[in-house]
Amino acid sequence: MLSSSPRSNPSRRRVSPHRRTATVALAGVAALIAAAVQSGAATAAPAGPQPGRANPAHSSVRLTAAQRAGLIRDADAGRADTARSIGLGAREKLVARDVVKDGDGTLHTRYERTYAGLPVLGGDLIVDTAPSGATRRVVKASGAALKVAGLTPAVPKATAERQAVARAKKLGGTESAADSVRTVIWAATGKPVLAHETVVGGLQDDGTPNELHVITDATTGKKLYEYQGVRTGVGNTQYSGQVPLTTTQSGSTYTLTDGDRGGHKTYNLNRGTSGTGTLFSQSTDTWGNGTISDPATAGADAHYGAAVTWDFYKNTFGRSGIKNNGVGAYSRVHYGNSYVNAFWSDSCFCMTYGDGSGNADPLTALDVAGHEMSHGVTANTAGLNYSGESGGLNEATSDIFGTGVEFYAHSAADPGDYLIGEKIDINGNGTPLRYLDKPSKDGASKDSWYSGIGGIDVHYSSGPANHFFYLLSEGSGAKVIDGVSYDSPTADGLPVTGIGRDKALQIWYRALTTKWTSTTNYSGARTGTLAAAGELYGTTSAEYAAVQDAWAGVGVGTRPGGDTGTSYESTTPVAIPDNGPAITSDITVSGRSGNAPSNLRVAVNITHTWRGDLVIDLVGPSGTSYRLKSFSSSDSGDDVDETYTVNAAAEPANGTWKLKVQDQAAQDKGTLNSWKVTFP
Numbered sequence: 001m002l003s004s005s006p007r008s009n010p011s012r013r014r015v016s017p018h019r020r021t022a023t024v025a026l027a028g029v030a031a032l033i034a035a036a037v038q039s040g041a042a043t044a045a046p047a048g049p050q051p052g053r054a055n056p057a058h059s060s061v062r063l064t065a066a067q068r069a070g071l072i073r074d075a076d077a078g079r080a081d082t083a084r085s086i087g088l089g090a091r092e093k094l095v096a097r098d099v100v101k102d103g104d105g106t107l108h109t110r111y112e113r114t115y116a117g118l119p120v121l122g123g124d125l126i127v128d129t130a131p132s133g134a135t136r137r138v139v140k141a142s143g144a145a146l147k148v149a150g151l152t153p154a155v156p157k158a159t160a161e162r163q164a165v166a167r168a169k170k171l172g173g174t175e176s177a178a179d180s181v182r183t184v185i186w187a188a189t190g191k192p193v194l195a196h197e198t199v200v201g202g203l204q205d206d207g208t209p210n211e212l213h214v215i216t217d218a219t220t221g222k223k224l225y226e227y228q229g230v231r232t233g234v235g236n237t238q239y240s241g242q243v244p245l246t247t248t249q250s251g252s253t254y255t256l257t258d259g260d261r262g263g264h265k266t267y268n269l270n271r272g273t274s275g276t277g278t279l280f281s282q283s284t285d286t287w288g289n290g291t292i293s294d295p296a297t298a299g300a301d302a303h304y305g306a307a308v309t310w311d312f313y314k315n316t317f318g319r320s321g322i323k324n325n326g327v328g329a330y331s332r333v334h335y336g337n338s339y340v341n342a343f344w345s346d347s348c349f350c351m352t353y354g355d356g357s358g359n360a361d362p363l364t365a366l367d368v369a370g371h372e373m374s375h376g377v378t379a380n381t382a383g384l385n386y387s388g389e390s391g392g393l394n395e396a397t398s399d400i401f402g403t404g405v406e407f408y409a410h411s412a413a414d415p416g417d418y419l420i421g422e423k424i425d426i427n428g429n430g431t432p433l434r435y436l437d438k439p440s441k442d443g444a445s446k447d448s449w450y451s452g453i454g455g456i457d458v459h460y461s462s463g464p465a466n467h468f469f470y471l472l473s474e475g476s477g478a479k480v481i482d483g484v485s486y487d488s489p490t491a492d493g494l495p496v497t498g499i500g501r502d503k504a505l506q507i508w509y510r511a512l513t514t515k516w517t518s519t520t521n522y523s524g525a526r527t528g529t530l531a532a533a534g535e536l537y538g539t540t541s542a543e544y545a546a547v548q549d550a551w552a553g554v555g556v557g558t559r560p561g562g563d564t565g566t567s568y569e570s571t572t573p574v575a576i577p578d579n580g581p582a583i584t585s586d587i588t589v590s591g592r593s594g595n596a597p598s599n600l601r602v603a604v605n606i607t608h609t610w611r612g613d614l615v616i617d618l619v620g621p622s623g624t625s626y627r628l629k630s631f632s633s634s635d636s637g638d639d640v641d642e643t644y645t646v647n648a649a650a651e652p653a654n655g656t657w658k659l660k661v662q663d664q665a666a667q668d669k670g671t672l673n674s675w676k677v678t679f680p
Helices: 030-037 065-077 079-085 157-170 296-317 366-379 388-409 463-474 501-514 522-537 542-552
Strands: 092-101 107-115 118-129 135-140 180-186 193-200 212-217 223-228 230-233 248-250 253-255 264-268 330-335 342-345 350-354 477-481 484-488 566-570 574-576 583-589 600-608 614-619 625-629 639-646 655-663 670-679
Touching: 065 079, 065 092, 065 107, 079 092, 079 107, 092 501, 118 193, 157 180, 157 193, 157 212, 157 223, 180 212, 264 296, 296 330, 296 350, 296 366, 296 388, 296 501, 342 366, 350 366, 366 388, 388 463, 388 501, 388 522, 463 484, 463 501, 463 522, 463 542, 501 522, 501 542, 522 542, 566 583, 574 583, 574 655, 583 670, 600 614, 600 625, 600 655, 614 639, 625 639, 655 670
Parallel strands: 118 180, 264 330, 330 350
Antiparallel strands: 092 107, 107 118, 118 135, 180 193, 193 212, 212 223, 230 342, 248 253, 342 350, 477 484, 566 670, 574 670, 583 655, 600 639, 600 670, 614 625, 614 655
16 A cells, blocks of 8 residues: 555645554464474575575475466365364364475465354464475464354344444445455454454545455454455556557457466556456557556556566566466556545455546556555465554565565666655655655654554554665665665664665565464564575575664664673563553662663563553663553554663663563463663
């Protein structure tokens, strides 16, 4: 989704309230992934990886559509044995959704789960299988045991539907009934429960199709989660100049049908908002005239954007189409009247472009195509939920791969850069929509991770991941790349040396396709990219260290070697009462002179089933409290394993330092395992 608004209305340059979905985050998988992928994650080919080159043993091989389909069939045929081998219960069944094969024969099979025949939302998992057939590791979206008290809803579907429709109307929806209601098991946040999933369609009040998913507890009627299924974008296009298009001829008629890329078709909606419209067809194979006076101009841009995106994924990652099955999506242009947006929809498996304010600027820019179609790739791989921290990672993935598409195109009219929407002038002053080198330059995105980032709009919580990718690709500091000036800071004030965009893309893609699940958060993203870098380049490589450095540069984790300086640690476990009084743990510091530093590091390790309930403070020797983590109902990860930086220069170094932790909501419990303060 690209987020902004038409320049004719500067007061609406932020996503309006109806466009924001509730950010009830899903269970984090950082601890699970850390345990799963670090055990043998960097097994090398017999000869070992060459320094600076990806290890072919741990790189995915290109599968034909038939080969991929065959592997999925094999996985489905053996799903009962797989379920037993990984310890699933008798009522749980697996459904194979995707498979990635490595050069050494390792298979990474992605499954959905059912329980007593009901879909399990948040039950997705990845099983890594050795060539021998032995299971190497399992990565789950949720580690909770899958069991519910009963399968008979106390709350009828009709009640859930009424609530969901009312919610959709509050967000700008137009429908009086839902498109569908189904009973599911909701396992993405804490203890699994019986629930109803309601999908409300229609249109939002700005003309964007509505696909609001609302999850309702089938026992209590409480809303558990919601997200908008349509990923939208917005901009005023700049064309790519004269470009080659692959079309199809039948007799004397040409159509915008790309037989080389899965049969991708481009349609003209002619201001409509439903259906496919009319396939572009004409008697000559020259499309458009470079201006809006010819409707085929927008069709040519969209067709070209789809082709370049297809080629980028095929030639960079060996991926054949969005679903990796050789089948093309389709594009629709001229959607609505003065519709200042563009969007990807999983339900139609299509990309749709509006014509912009006054129907003057069709939103068919190359980076918009790459960004939006990459939402489809994410939906068919990790399936990152479009809310909370996973939603930010979802958006960042589209920005990252959209950037990759733009560089891949080598277009003189739209050269590659680390700016999003730099050609569409959505702000009306020539500035880009987003900046990967310093996301906060757009006025809303965040440069670095912080507790509670999952509670903001996903376009802005994507900032740390975008920033990470830039740092990993190009490094920190001021520089000029292909005529564009950048100046990328780091959260810890230390430099980062980049490894190049090509390697950074490979690491991100491997993590997306083999390490991440629907609930992955920033901590899990770090663990997954480290595992990917370890497999591709080795855990002692410069690339692996650069991933650590780049994440530390955006406030996620520490650099190689961990903390430097003098540390004082408490490893005495303290139980955290559920919705009870605060607990404290003391550390006594002595033998130091003067005051504490302005960059005191506080590392906290807590096991907890819903970390959003927790409020964490550091209390200095003077009694002054420093807030490390605030309560957040949307932060539903399982644990806290973070290092915070505190300006404690007003505190005496010597004395008793306390960590205070309080659980401020019911039904979850945890333990403070350890914490430490480090004086650099």
